[in-house]
Amino acid sequence: MTEVVSFRNVGVRYESGPEILRDLNFTLHRGSFHFLTGASGAGKSTLMRLLYLALRQTRGEINIFGRDNIRIPRDELPAIRRKIGVVFQDFRLINHLTTFENVALPLRVAGVEDLQIRKNVTELLEWVGLGDQINAVPSRLSGGQQQRVAIARAVIGRPALLLADEPTGNVDDRIAMRLLYLFEELNKLGTTVLIATHNRQLVRRFGHNQWLLEAGTLHDITHSA
Amino acid sequence: MTEVVSFRNVGVRYESGPEILRDLNFTLHRGSFHFLTGASGAGKSTLMRLLYLALRQTRGEINIFGRDNIRIPRDELPAIRRKIGVVFQDFRLINHLTTFENVALPLRVAGVEDLQIRKNVTELLEWVGLGDQINAVPSRLSGGQQQRVAIARAVIGRPALLLADEPTGNVDDRIAMRLLYLFEELNKLGTTVLIATHNRQLVRRFGHNQWLLEAGTLHDITHSA
Amino acid sequence: MAFRSQPSHLPLDSDSSTRFLPSIVALMVALLTFSIVGLAALHDSVGKWSGQIEGSLSIQVPPTGMADREPEEREQALQATVDDIIEQLADMPGISRIEELSPETMSALLEPWLGPDEIVSELPIPRIIEITPETGFNFDMLERRLGEIAPEAVLDDHRIWIERIADVAFSVELALMALIVVLFGATMLSVVFATRSGLSIHRTIIELLHLIGAQDSYIAGQFARHNLRLAFFGALIGLLIALPVSGVIAWLGMRAGWPIPTLVFSPLFIGIIIAIPFVVAGVAQMTAKRTVLRVLRRML
């Protein structure tokens, strides 16, 4: 099975509002790397929400890890969610937990043992350049540092699918590159990566597949850019 | 008086931590336009905090609107703060207020009359492209839309000093340009503008003065870039 | 587009934390009202009892062992004992009046027992001494001293019993009053807690308002007004729950033979009940103001 996610005629609207996304048809294969671009308000985060199962399509079919998303029983969802790492656009760090605890959260939830957690988290925090902020709470971190904590939390569990929503909006180009190398590293180990971003430069430099959300539908512009 | 802000040997540390900024010496003149760059964690937001009077230097002197910042009596601070517009890196929108109310806040606080507020806010929201989101609460807005609300709130009062901390991290280049035109517009009317950003492309395109924060000190790299 | 009617007020209402303050206030106000109604009812009862036990306590001096004496001699001996008792007890603390019951009153008292006959004056009738006790009166001490002076004398404990019970009822009343004070304090404390915890959620808003140049007094005023409204609303709900329930309980109680409370309809009582929401709202307002000002003072 190489199809991680596939969409068929998917449409989404929030409550009684207009259809934000419509007629989405695409497939994410195992080990693929895509950039998702589009104007502000185009629906990138909405598409991400569909993928991390926080939102249901109003029409169409979504298949994720081989299962029809609306047919998955409630108690099987957590297991699927643990295979998905998400960098939220608004970080969603827990304010009263330290950097370490915030990053450790997915491992704690998965019941990984303490020693393992300690080793993995410290190592990863060193890599993203937060080795000296391990015990700081989010309010003591700079914007870019918070964003890196959010990224570390998303990748700590070596997810099968990584969704990053504007992961480099608050860091400089050097760190952005470093973070993308991290994503590529994961990708080489088999993780399917989808990154929503406004940073055209970055997209151009890494030259992976590029999708454009426009007027609610998805266009593959990998070769046209 | 053309000196809006001047720093003399300013240094800052948080509690007993290391000195984040040191020996800052610079002057912001009326009607000037500066970009502030620097690596993540360099101290850009910290410098901003000094400027919008949310933080005090641990040493040195800061002169703002002709007054020594630590000598301003507490009850005169609000009047000075109203002359400063701030786009916070983390937006700081009020969750249960609509877009309109969030943007109207500085005018309400200043006691501007309702009709005036209504006119100005709607006009500005149209300009930043949020004309159809006037009654949405922040949780219903996309990341870029939230950022634009934060920007609209910062500029609605036509401040004498505009401080924007990473104001384009969540919007695409087209909107980023549009927002910068808005800042330039204000700047032409006399507002002193200081924008902290990681977006080198933007800095390059607008070609204003560029300051670089590195190792805690400020370097003017306007002509070296 | 819905524009606010009061432009200078922040719309704090739609906030999700606003449900908590009213509910905790409603709860405390309901409890407080129950206790106040209870106190008023009890006070009425105690008042009624006191009215019925007003007056005195009596000592009977029986002509024990004198039946074989001459009537003259008997009366003299009895009189001596009576005078002795009165003299020795007169200076006891807590006795406001001590006096022998007149022979006429005695006849009247005995009439239903023995008939309105001459026979009374010839019989060895006991003498009765009436005592009007006052606060500080000590029944046990009286009994002890009486035992020393005239062991055959009998203290009529009918009235003293009522007195004692009224005393205990008064204690209960005091306890209930204390409970009301405690409940009032608790209500105020919970208003303070709830207001503060509500504000801790709004900390970021307070901070933001501060940074965009709002005066401390403006921010504090906004939150004070907001919390005043929430607390007043909560207190009203508390009253609206407590009053009908109290009414039903009172009705059931009266059916079961409790005295009809009149204090409940006095202006003082009604005034107190009406004052509750205002006091509660005032406390909430003040707390909010102080809390916000304290938060603000910590900021630059």
Place this chain on the structure above:
Amino acid sequence: MAFRSQPSHLPLDSDSSTRFLPSIVALMVALLTFSIVGLAALHDSVGKWSGQIEGSLSIQVPPTGMADREPEEREQALQATVDDIIEQLADMPGISRIEELSPETMSALLEPWLGPDEIVSELPIPRIIEITPETGFNFDMLERRLGEIAPEAVLDDHRIWIERIADVAFSVELALMALIVVLFGATMLSVVFATRSGLSIHRTIIELLHLIGAQDSYIAGQFARHNLRLAFFGALIGLLIALPVSGVIAWLGMRAGWPIPTLVFSPLFIGIIIAIPFVVAGVAQMTAKRTVLRVLRRML
């Protein structure tokens, strides 16, 4: 670096909202404890009174207007009235026993008044009927019916007075019991409120945990345990405040002549007091669990 000892538990402690739940719980538990101690003390008093008023109520049937008749005839007429009264009242509800006092008991009763003389049997002595009332007994009805049967008969209201007061005291006790029930309910409600409002602050954390793949039961369990601890802690503080204060009040009360409460030292009472923190903690835990599960169920 400080690592947690329990890796599977989220460190929710350092959170600023955690101060509120314990304080409101402490307050309510203190109030509840006060009321329970008060009830126990009052129950003791009422128990003592009841012991003293056990027994009966009496009707005196005086030989009114019979002084000029022959002793024989007089006794017959009196006996007829007495039999009449006993017959007619026997079926009244609330009377468990009705019986004439024997002549010997009468003599014994009158002895201190008239001396141990033969004179008694020759005097027109009233007859006495003793009634043992039980629950459901209605004094006013008895009085009315007695007035119809024999207007000259006198109801001795000495004991009935005590009975009535004990009744009222019992009512007060019932009211206090009701108050305790209400306070208990209020404590539970405020635990529920405080727990829920605490959780509303944590909504984003709940959401995040959900999205990173935590099981509903895991999230609910974490918060349940956290709130259990907070509530237990609050309840303990409430007890630690209320018990010494109750002790001081009791001591003052006993100095002022209240009966010494013995119920307070009974195992049942001590058991109830000890149970409070556990019940409160249990309610907090359950509320947290349910609230979190409800929040989670609303999410996908």
